[in-house]
Amino acid sequence: MSRRVSYSQDTSDFSDAIRKAVGSAALSGPSSSKGGDARKLRQEAIVIADRWEKAFLLASQLRFYNVYLPLAGFSGWNDEELLRKAGDAVDRSVFSVDYSGSVPGFPGENFRKEYRDALEGTPSRFEATGYDAALLLAEAYRLGEKDSRTAGELARERIPLLGTFRGVTGMFQFGPEGEMRRKVSLLRVELGTFVPVPDP
Missing domain, CATH: 3.40.50.2300 (Response regulator)
Incomplete structure (x- = not known):
């Protein structure tokens, strides 16, 4: 783990948290290519240890800054609203789950x-x-x-x-x-x- 960043529970603008997580210098420079493509960053992934309501906001704002790192979380993400609100900002994300009755094949x-x-x-x-x-x-x-x-x-x-x-x-x-x-x-x-x- 390269960095741990916290924020208050009433946060909805995660700009400061994102700058602290990936580094201000990384966000102030240009993207790796034209057209808003992904930035080159030291981190390999971002773990969001919060419920889906914050995860979708963070994921969407990471995309705003052209940060396309894999995201990981926990069972608080297991909600269809995450998919609906975050869209492709959470595509390829992985999270642990203790129960899922909506996924075919799960117990x-x-x-x-x-x-x-x-x-x-x-x-x-x-x-x-x-x-x-x-x-x-x-x-x-x-x-x-x-x-x-x-x-x-x-x-x-x-x-x-x-x-x-x-x-x-x-x-x-x-x-x-x-x-x-x-x-x-x-x-x-x-x-x-x-x-x-x-x-x-």
């Missing part, structure tokens, strides 16, 4: 459909995470006979015995001491849509 696709049918609403990642937590506990409790110990004690003992749990938010693996490992899924923006990034 949450069926959950989203069933949730909408049952409750006539769209689930967020919080409903998906809660659903996974309930399923995980139910599976752990099914592993043994009735027991007089508390639910917390049983969960601590039995969850590691599951080994692997596939939920609507992805795959979880549990080690012998109960430590959890979770594979992080990535989405990429391609031609105005979210697509899964294939495993290497």
